Amino acid sequence: MSDFDYDLFVIGGGSGGVRAARTAAATGARVALAEESRMGGTCVIRGCVPKKLMVFASNFPREVENAALYGWDADVGDFDWPMFRKHLHAELDRLEGVYGTMLRKSGVEIFPTRARVTGPHEITLADGTVKSAQHILIATGGRPVKPPYATKDLGLVSDDMFDLDTLPKSLLIVGGGYIGCEFACMMAGLGVNVTMYLRGGQILNGFDEESRGLVAEMMRGNGIDIHTGTSVVNMDRADTEHMPTAGGSDAAMGAPVGEDVTDRTETPGGTGSIWVKASNGREGVFDRVLFATGRAPNTEGMGLAEIGVELGRRGEIVVDRYSQTSVPSIYAIGDVTDRVQLTPVAIREAMAFTRTVFLGEDCPVDHELIPSAVFTQPELGSVGLTEEQARETHDIEVYATSFRPMKTAFIDRPDRTMFKLIVDKETRVVLGAHIVSEGAGEWIQLVGIAVKNGLTKEQFDMTCAVHPTATEELVTMSQPRA
Structure with a gap:
C-alpha cells in the first residue's frame, strides 16, 4: 500500500481532468479531484456546449426566411431570450450533474473547493486540509482576459x-x-x-x-x-x-x-x-x-513556481510530450499548457497521460493534423496546412472551388461554399483541407480522417461522388488552380 493518500490527485474538473480521473480510476488507482467552480469546466459550462446551442438558436430566423422562399407560409416572431436562457442553464445543470455522477461511479473522491500545489506530492485545499498523492495532474484550463484599459x-x-x-x-x-x-x-x-x-x-x-x-x-x-x-x-x-x-x-x-x-x-x-x-x-x-481578446492559463495562486514547476511567459505550464512538468511527479494537460486549446485535444492528452503513467505504455501526445471548426455563419472547417504555410515548406498544387450551393441558389441567396485541398506536388499527399459552408464543422471531421491517414489526391478521386451534394466537389476537383 502506498504511503500517499492517493495515487492521483487531479486539480480541475473540466473535460480533460474528468477524463483523466475516470480512466486512471479504471486501472485501480485511488483518485481524487478538486474543482472550485462547476464540474464540466469551460467547454460544458462556459464554452462549447452553450455556444453551440446559441448557434442553433441563431440559425432559425434564416431557416424560416428560406422556408418562406421555398413556398411555406412561414414567419419568425420575436426571440424569447429569457425562455432560451432558462432552458440553456437547465441543460448545463443536467450536464454538470452527469459529470459528477460519472466521477462518483468511477470511485473518484470529489472535493468541491480550490486546491493549491504545496509540494511535489502535496495538495492543500482551501480550508487548509493537506492531501498527498504519488502523481498530481493540473487541468485547470484557461480564462478569458480583458485588455488593460482603465475602464x-x-x-x-x-x-x-x-x-x-x-x-x-x-x-x-x-x-x-x-x-x-x-x-x-x-x-x-x-x-x-x-x-x-x-x-x-x-x-x-x-x-x-x-x-x-x-x-x-x-x-x-x-x-x-x-x-x-x-x-x-x-x-x-x-x-x-x-x-x-x-x-x-x-x-x-x-x-x-x-x-x-x-x-x-x-x-x-x-x-x-x-x-x-x-x-x-x-x-x-x-x-x-x-x-474577445484572448485567454490566459489558470495558474495564478496555485504555488507552482514556488515548488519548481516551470511556467512560460504567459503563465502556461511547460510540459514535455508526455505532459510531464519540470517536477517529475506533476503533470499538466489542456488549456493550462497552452498547447492546442481544444476540448477534444485535452481529452486525448488525458487518455495519453493515463496510458503512460498508469498502464506503463509509451504514449506521447499526438498534436499533428488536428481538425477544427469555427461555428460562424457560414462555418469554417480546417485540417492540416493552410496554403500559406504549405508554400513555405512544400512544392504544392491547390485544388479549389467556390460556388452557390443548390439549397440557397434556388432561392437566389448570395451564400457561397468553398472547398480547398492543398496537395504536395511530388508525393500527391493532401497536406490540408479547408471548407467554408453550412455544416463545415461536420464535414471536416470526416475529411480529417483522410488527411490524418496521409491519403493522396488520387485516392480522394478514386472515391465515387455522391450526387447531388456539395461535398462531391472533394472528389471531383480535377485541375489545380493556376
Missing part, C-alpha cells in the same frame, strides 16, 4: 454572454479570433446590431487566408460591421460629455446620434450603454462591449 470592467467576456438578463440591441466585439467571430454571428442571428473591431487586417488569424476572407465577406453580408486595423482607444459610460456630435458618428457604430440613453436598464454582466472611441477616430455608443 475594462465596463466590458464583458465570453463567460458573461450566457448570463445576460436581456439581449442588447447593439454590441461591439473587440477581437477577430474564433470566439469573437462566433459570437458576432450568433448575436447577429438573434437580431443584435453587431460591430467588430480587430487590430489585424482580417478575421481568424492563423486560418487559411482565402477561407477566412470568404467568411468575412459572408459575415458582412449578414449585416456584421467589421472594422480591420482598428482598436479601442477610450471607453466610458455613455453620458452627455461623451455622446458623439452630429456628423461625427455612424449609426452602425451603435446607438444612433442623439439617442436617449438615460433610461437604459443595467443587467448583470453589463453596465448600461457604453461610449467607445476607436483608433480610426470613429465614436459610437453600444449597449454592450464584448472583449
Whole structure:
C-alpha cells in the first residue's frame, strides 16, 4: 500500500481532468479531484456546449426566411431570450450533474473547493486540509482576459454572454479570433446590431487566408460591421460629455446620434450603454462591449513556481510530450499548457497521460493534423496546412472551388461554399483541407480522417461522388488552380 493518500490527485474538473480521473480510476488507482467552480469546466459550462446551442438558436430566423422562399407560409416572431436562457442553464445543470455522477461511479473522491500545489506530492485545499498523492495532474484550463484599459470592467467576456438578463440591441466585439467571430454571428442571428473591431487586417488569424476572407465577406453580408486595423482607444459610460456630435458618428457604430440613453436598464454582466472611441477616430455608443481578446492559463495562486514547476511567459505550464512538468511527479494537460486549446485535444492528452503513467505504455501526445471548426455563419472547417504555410515548406498544387450551393441558389441567396485541398506536388499527399459552408464543422471531421491517414489526391478521386451534394466537389476537383 502506498504511503500517499492517493495515487492521483487531479486539480480541475473540466473535460480533460474528468477524463483523466475516470480512466486512471479504471486501472485501480485511488483518485481524487478538486474543482472550485462547476464540474464540466469551460467547454460544458462556459464554452462549447452553450455556444453551440446559441448557434442553433441563431440559425432559425434564416431557416424560416428560406422556408418562406421555398413556398411555406412561414414567419419568425420575436426571440424569447429569457425562455432560451432558462432552458440553456437547465441543460448545463443536467450536464454538470452527469459529470459528477460519472466521477462518483468511477470511485473518484470529489472535493468541491480550490486546491493549491504545496509540494511535489502535496495538495492543500482551501480550508487548509493537506492531501498527498504519488502523481498530481493540473487541468485547470484557461480564462478569458480583458485588455488593460482603465475602464475594462465596463466590458464583458465570453463567460458573461450566457448570463445576460436581456439581449442588447447593439454590441461591439473587440477581437477577430474564433470566439469573437462566433459570437458576432450568433448575436447577429438573434437580431443584435453587431460591430467588430480587430487590430489585424482580417478575421481568424492563423486560418487559411482565402477561407477566412470568404467568411468575412459572408459575415458582412449578414449585416456584421467589421472594422480591420482598428482598436479601442477610450471607453466610458455613455453620458452627455461623451455622446458623439452630429456628423461625427455612424449609426452602425451603435446607438444612433442623439439617442436617449438615460433610461437604459443595467443587467448583470453589463453596465448600461457604453461610449467607445476607436483608433480610426470613429465614436459610437453600444449597449454592450464584448472583449474577445484572448485567454490566459489558470495558474495564478496555485504555488507552482514556488515548488519548481516551470511556467512560460504567459503563465502556461511547460510540459514535455508526455505532459510531464519540470517536477517529475506533476503533470499538466489542456488549456493550462497552452498547447492546442481544444476540448477534444485535452481529452486525448488525458487518455495519453493515463496510458503512460498508469498502464506503463509509451504514449506521447499526438498534436499533428488536428481538425477544427469555427461555428460562424457560414462555418469554417480546417485540417492540416493552410496554403500559406504549405508554400513555405512544400512544392504544392491547390485544388479549389467556390460556388452557390443548390439549397440557397434556388432561392437566389448570395451564400457561397468553398472547398480547398492543398496537395504536395511530388508525393500527391493532401497536406490540408479547408471548407467554408453550412455544416463545415461536420464535414471536416470526416475529411480529417483522410488527411490524418496521409491519403493522396488520387485516392480522394478514386472515391465515387455522391450526387447531388456539395461535398462531391472533394472528389471531383480535377485541375489545380493556376
